[in-house]
Amino acid sequence: MLTHLEKLHRMALDLLFPARCLNCGREKGYICPDCMETLERLKPPVCPVCNLPIKNNRQCDCRYFKSLDGLISPFVYQGTIRQALIQFKYHNLRAIAPLLGSLLWECLSSRPVPSDILTPVPLHQKRLRWRGYNQSRLLVDHLSKLSGIPSTQSLLKIQNTPSQVDAKNTHARRTNVESAFMVAGADFFGKRVLVVDDVATTGATLDGCALALKKAGAITVRGLTLAREI
Ligand SMILES: [Zn+2]
Numbered sequence: 001m002l003t004h005l006e007k008l009h010r011m012a013l014d015l016l017f018p019a020r021c022l023n024c025g026r027e028k029g030y031i032c033p034d035c036m037e038t039l040e041r042l043k044p045p046v047c048p049v050c051n052l053p054i055k056n057n058r059q060c061d062c063r064y065f066k067s068l069d070g071l072i073s074p075f076v077y078q079g080t081i082r083q084a085l086i087q088f089k090y091h092n093l094r095a096i097a098p099l100l101g102s103l104l105w106e107c108l109s110s111r112p113v114p115s116d117i118l119t120p121v122p123l124h125q126k127r128l129r130w131r132g133y134n135q136s137r138l139l140v141d142h143l144s145k146l147s148g149i150p151s152t153q154s155l156l157k158i159q160n161t162p163s164q165v166d167a168k169n170t171h172a173r174r175t176n177v178e179s180a181f182m183v184a185g186a187d188f189f190g191k192r193v194l195v196v197d198d199v200a201t202t203g204a205t206l207d208g209c210a211l212a213l214k215k216a217g218a219i220t221v222r223g224l225t226l227a228r229e230i
């Protein structure tokens with residue numbers, strides 16, 4: 001966690017030195033307009049359920065979804081977006097959250113998904129203490145402001161599952177997350193829920209969230225992530 005003094009120091013630095021583009025280094029924001037044009041988007045033809053590009057003979061991971069009704073993501077997890085998300089998640093670059101939130105909003109406005117309430121994929125308490133913030137919650141805060149869709153923090157992570165990156169295969173990823181989440185209260189009852197995260201790989205984490213949300217009365221659960229590993 002940053003101390004108060006460190007936060008002030010960072011704010012002063014941000015004022016003195018405007019954000020440099022993570023890709024080209026110019027002082028035109030964390031992703032400058034030129035580099036923004038070069039980000040690789042998920043383009044049709046994509047799977048109507050999980051948004052993955054359709055390739056010959058490849059079966060989608062979404063055939064394993066038990067509770068998740070759909071997943072959309074604007075970008076492929078590579079290049080500048082990957083850099084941005086690594087800085088955002090592991091190197092305390094919280095200042096990039098408004099930009100990433102606006103990219104999510106751009107995606108949601110161009111492909112409307114019926115949603116009554118937003119929720120971030122939660123972090124386990126231990127990991128939250130260690131990192132100091134939940135990156136997905138920061139995304140949700142900005143998306144909620146831009147879209148006017150309310151958000152809640154009552155989806156909880158109750159098991160500190162190993163990092164999904166370490167889970168070797170799809171089956172391991174799925175059994176990891178099936179009982180990892182729970183809902184406190186009735187915020188999701190009768191609602192169409194949009195679960196927000198930074199990046200999705202197989203969608204297993206989002207599917208685990210969807211299971212808990214549907215047990216708590218959600219009508220539909222869809223995922224929105226900034227990037228997708230393909
Ligand atoms: Zn640039």
Ligand SMILES: [Zn+2]
Pocket residue numbers: 047048049050051052060061062063
């Ligand atoms: Zn699919």
